[in-house]
Amino acid sequence: MLILGLNMFHADASAAIVLDGEVKFAVAEERLNRRKHFGGFPGLAIKACLDAVGANISDIDHVAVGQDSDANLAKKVQYALANPAKVLNFIRLRQRKEAMRNVRWLIANALEVDPAQLRFQEHHLEHHIAHIASSYYCSPWDKAAGFSYDGSGDFVSTMTARCEGNNIEVLNRVFLPHSLGSLYTMICEFIGYTQYGDEGKVMGLAPYGRDTYCHEIDKIVQLEDHGFQLDLNYFKPLGSNQGMQVLPDGTVRLARHFSDRMLRLHGEPRQPHTEITQRDMDLAFALQRRFEEVFFHLLNQLRQQVPLDDLAMAGGCALNSVANGKIFDRTPFRRTYIQPAAGDEGLAIGAALHTFHSVLKQPRRHEIKHSYLGPEFSDSRIQSALRSVGLQCQKMDRKMLLDAVAAEIANGKVVGWFQGRMEWGPRALGNRSIVAHPGLPDMKDVLNARIKHREWFRPFAPSILAEHQHEYFEHDHPSPFMLHVYKIRPEKRKDLCAVNHVDDTGRLQTVTRDENPVYYDLICAFHRKTGIPVVLNTSFNENEPIVCTPEEAIDCFRRTHMDVLAIGSFLVLKNPTSSDERLVSSSEAKNS
Ligand SMILES: [Fe+2]
Numbered sequence: 037m038l039i040l041g042l043n044m045f046h047a048d049a050s051a052a053i054v055l056d057g058e059v060k061f062a063v064a065e066e067r068l069n070r071r072k073h074f075g076g077f078p079g080l081a082i083k084a085c086l087d088a089v090g091a092n093i094s095d096i097d098h099v100a101v102g103q104d105s106d107a108n109l110a111k112k113v114q115y116a117l118a119n120p121a122k123v124l125n126f127i128r129l130r131q132r133k134e135a136m137r138n139v140r141w142l143i144a145n146a147l148e149v150d151p152a153q154l155r156f157q158e159h160h161l162e163h164h165i166a167h168i169a170s171s172y173y174c175s176p177w178d179k180a181a182g183f184s185y186d187g188s189g190d191f192v193s194t195m196t197a198r199c200e201g202n203n204i205e206v207l208n209r210v211f212l213p214h215s216l217g218s219l220y221t222m223i224c225e226f227i228g229y230t231q232y233g234d235e236g237k238v239m240g241l242a243p244y245g246r247d248t249y250c251h252e253i254d255k256i257v258q259l260e261d262h263g264f265q266l267d268l269n270y271f272k273p274l275g276s277n278q279g280m281q282v283l284p285d286g287t288v289r290l291a292r293h294f295s296d297r298m299l300r301l302h303g304e305p306r307q308p309h310t311e312i313t314q315r316d317m318d319l320a321f322a323l324q325r326r327f328e329e330v331f332f333h334l335l336n337q338l339r340q341q342v343p344l345d346d347l348a349m350a351g352g353c354a355l356n357s358v359a360n361g362k363i364f365d366r367t368p369f370r371r372t373y374i375q376p377a378a379g380d381e382g383l384a385i386g387a388a389l390h391t392f393h394s395v396l397k398q399p400r401r402h403e404i405k406h407s408y409l410g411p412e413f414s415d416s417r418i419q420s421a422l423r424s425v426g427l428q429c430q431k432m433d434r435k436m437l438l439d440a441v442a443a444e445i446a447n448g449k450v451v452g453w454f455q456g457r458m459e460w461g462p463r464a465l466g467n468r469s470i471v472a473h474p475g476l477p478d479m480k481d482v483l484n485a486r487i488k489h490r491e492w493f494r495p496f497a498p499s500i501l502a503e504h505q506h507e508y509f510e511h512d513h514p515s516p517f518m519l520h521v522y523k524i525r526p527e528k529r530k531d532l533c534a535v536n537h538v539d540d541t542g543r544l545q546t547v548t549r550d551e552n553p554v555y556y557d558l559i560c561a562f563h564r565k566t567g568i569p570v571v572l573n574t575s576f577n578e579n580e581p582i583v584c585t586p587e588e589a590i591d592c593f594r595r596t597h598m599d600v601l602a603i604g605s606f607l608v609l610k611n612p613t614s615s616d617e618r619l620v621s622s623s624e625a626k627n628s
Pocket of ligand 1: 163167186187188189351352379380
């Protein structure tokens with residue numbers, strides 16, 4: 037049975053394909069059309085899904101969409117009627133969404149096929165149920181507490197659920213305009229981070245702040261039984277777009293969230309790309325602190341309703357890895373499964389798996405232990421891509437490649453590392469990564485100056501061999517998808533100085549051989565040379581979506597000041613004096 041899952045006309049449009057209950061392939065449209073957070077129709081992603089399993093669209097039995105504009109309709113109408121100025125917008129939005137619901141026509145149009153060929157049954161699933169399904173049905177558990185939170189989806193910002201067997205029983209919803217995601221976005225915008233997806237930057241800024249505005253920011257959110265309320269005086273009223281608008285070309289645009297009250301209290305908002313002041317850091321600090329307090333309040337109440345150790349979690353706010361790292365200290369939950377694509381691209385997997393398990397009542401079979409669900413490319417394709425731009429390269433067997441790359445990293449070189457299938461979700465986890473030495477004091481500045489050009493306060497992340505986690509970090513719960521931040525042990529901070537944030541934490545990826553043998557063996561090779569079982573890992577890109585194809589990786593390598601490219605079985609070095617690439621000398625080169 038083939039099920040196609042979709043997130044469409046929403047930020048991070050995506051597609052996933054499920055064969056007999058197993059997720060075979062999943063990709064966000066942005067990786068294919070190269071438009072960050074693209075929110076249109078995922079036509080290229082659908083084609084890639086079909087190609088990956090060798091199917092035609094006529095082979096698809098079910099199409100499941102992680103959005104249901106009929107969900108929570110009474111709440112939407114109630115809100116519109118209470119805000120008469122919004123009624124016209126509300127009606128327009130409904131009309132627009134109706135046009136977008138014609139999935140059969142949209143797919144036929146994108147694939148240029150006759151709609152009569154399409155025999156699939158169509159399913160629409162409420163946004164947050166799809167988030168929870170994306171996590172629970174990929175987890176190893178047959179029962180768990182389910183939690184989802186984000187800006188908004190189908191007029192809901194937060195959902196709790198009891199997950200058991202093939203059933204996700206919704207326990208509670210927090211409806212708009214009350215939203216922790218909106219709170220985060222509002223303050224992000226006020227301190228100059230106005231783009232969709234900027235929240236992670238402000239999370240990194242927060243530890244530089246002081247407790248100046250906590251009392252003030254705390255007042256914006258009131259805790260309630262199984263929920264919370266925002267003080268709406270701090271917010272512009274919601275428009276037709278629930279704070280976020282997808283333009284006809286798929287661009288995602290945020291509406292201004294903060295009201296004039298923020299100006300009266302805190303002065304002028306910071307303009308993007310201007311100097312960050314102590315006020316901005318202090319607001320970030322207060323925001324992150326209040327966000328965590330509300331989050332743990334919600335989790336502790338959920339735990340009372342579902343007294344289990346296991347928590348399955350998704351939604352854009354579940355990417356807040358700082359909060360995730362404190363779950364084990366602040367709640368009774370003992371294990372988490374957080375969908376690697378916790379944001380809205382993950383809806384495609386959630387909708388498809390919900391159809392398989394909850395609608396069709398098919399048994400649970402598969403656990404997703406890794407995020408490598410995207411496209412991969414053969415050595416012959418990689419070689420022709422290298423040749424087409426005149427790059428000289430050396431083909432190596434795996435051991436030689438690992439030794440050579442580990443030596444380069446140990447020598448302080450910056451390595452583009454392109455291997456196997458692309459990651460699903462926003463994190464590069466060792467297949468489309470830039471890797472470097474974590475223990476060189478100037479490495480963060482080197483990476484920023486030469487390649488990444490990120491804000492000075494944003495930390496880089498460590499990938500660590502899972503069996504060494506307890507030696508380096510104060511928590512040993514695994515973090516395979518780089519979604520937990522833990523304290524680094526004092527005696528190890530020097531070894532990890534390039535990934536040690538200002539509050540002595542690191543957003544780690546734990547790596548096992550089962551999940552990614554090539555990346556695991558690379559870190560082992562580096563460990564043998566340096567005694568450090570960790571590499572610095574940042575995404576393989578330069579102000580663009582993470583590279584997907586060999587051509588994109590090669591282009592990024594050539595236009596930035598990366599030293600080395602390890603792509604498939606090939607190694608390319610850049611000559612630091614002429615910036616030309618040169619052939620690597622090796623015993624294999626001499627022998628071949
Ligand atoms: Fe969402």
